[in-house]
Amino acid sequence: MAGKGFFKGWYFKQEKGSRAAALIPAFHFPADAPGYASVQVITEEAAWNFNFPLDAVKVFGKKDTIQIGNNYFSPRGIRVSLNKEEDGRTIKIEGRIRYAGLAALKSDIMGPFRYVPFLQCRHGVVSMCHKTRGSLKVNGDTYNFHGGRGYIEKDWGSSFPSYYFWCQSGWYDRQECSLMVSVADIPFLGGHFPGCIAFVYYRGKEYRLATYRGVRILKFCENEVLLRQGKMMLSIRVKPTEGQHLKAPVQGSMNRFIKENLVCTVWCRFWLDGKLIFDHLGMGSAEFDTGTNRLR
Template identity: 25%
Template sequence: MFKLTRNPDIYHGRNKDYNFFEGWYFKIVHPHRNITYCFIPGIFLSNKKECSHSFIQVLNGYESNFKYLTFKRSDFKASSSKFDVSVENNHFSLNRINININEQEIKIMGNLEFNNIIKWPDTLINPGSMGFYNYLSFMQCYSQVCAIDGYIKGSLDINGENIDFTGGKVYIEKNWGKAFPYSYIWVQGNSFNSSHGAVTASIGHVPMPFTSFTGFLIGINANNKFYKFTTINKSKISIKFDDESIILEAHKKDCILKLRGIYEEKNFMNLFAPREDKMVPIARETLQGRLEVILYDKKSNEIILNDSCNCAGIEFSGNYKELMMDNNY
């Protein structure tokens, strides 16, 4: 148990037979073209044994095309000691993926290597991106930013076209537990125009025994330094919505973050996520978002990061516009 807590990247379901899910999210972005794909391998263990299965969700961001590919439960394999999972003939780890998909009118083959991986800095007390919440055994849903940034080497043959992703960006995260949050917001980008930056932000409803609250974690890597705005470090956050855009501001003692995520409703796809013992299309995501990010240092009165990012991921679920009603600073 302690090994799983200290290394949230690895598989947590070895002793689970039902009422459990786990999935890893791999987003890859081409270095020059607006080509973005996402692969989500995982496993869903239902209270009804016949409904349990493994899966790979495939997102084509440029065409806003989504497929949910199902496999037998036995097709899922995972290492007990490191981040290493496979679904049928598809292999996924922190440093590479091997894709062999040929079904539902999708044919994707190839190998990608990931290097210069930047992980979320953690400690013994606060392991992973969720921190000490990883030590609590009753959480509805756990999350982990496995790699906030990294570079790609290799190519994929996608429906007969060889696409070289070398020099592009990769982002990796995961979720596991009993069900997805009933309401949440997620924003991510690491393909900035003029700087080496990366940002990820999650805000969600967190049920606890006898109560609930809105929790959030925001991580930014800029100029080789990592900045955190989280519930744990007592940051303050405000979220507003404009016409097809989300405006997020986060404050802590020494920094201010201002982020605008711009999207078009027509580009959203409905991803599957666990809810009430089913995998259902409750997560609306686009990979064609645009982020405008300003990170400001209060002490030095200097701007740390002021840049924009294309091919950003933006995702909403549930009553997401009501999340911050009682949490604005």
């Protein structure tokens, strides 16, 4: 791939109780180097990156399914067998997790922006929430996700936004609740604008807030986002931990580091027609790289 380079990656998160693990399979075509693939693994304690040659990759059409070496990722589940030597020790991650009851968005989260060419980065949500069954063994430590919950999304393009905030959280309150918020700087036609995509999936109903639906970003910083759209208002506050460093794409190459809190405290509030629908303080994931800029 020439020009600005290209990447595509998926984010498979599973959690149960206070434990979580996310796996990020991806392939990359840097602007100035040969293509390759990678699998990143993140837990609340650490993160690891495994690189693979491009010929180890098989992508299965529009099914959001990718195989990298002996590692398989799809909306039906994941199967991993990863190992390498790092800092004088063996890193070994293996296991299998099955997914069931996926909740898909009613339509593309990008809305009409999915038709706009040359966007720096595009985003997709494969499943807002689903059930998990299985386990992972991470360096001898077993993560049991039987009876847990999962979330799947994806990104593709040339680079991550220069600054952004992302948060995903979910819980059971009689019925399933899951939400995702992303606020970012969007380069467009020589300029830029603050963009937002978000959803709330609560008791079987989807609520969407987005730039293309007229959302107003009332507040944005490293640990808080406040959104208003029509009769809806969504407030997210994050209490970050030290977090882990993940690699992120710049012109297709994974040579940028961002910070992710896979397990942190998230305070979520959602109003509809002036009525408080939920006020939840619990666990979630947050990722941010706000640099010295702020949305205006």
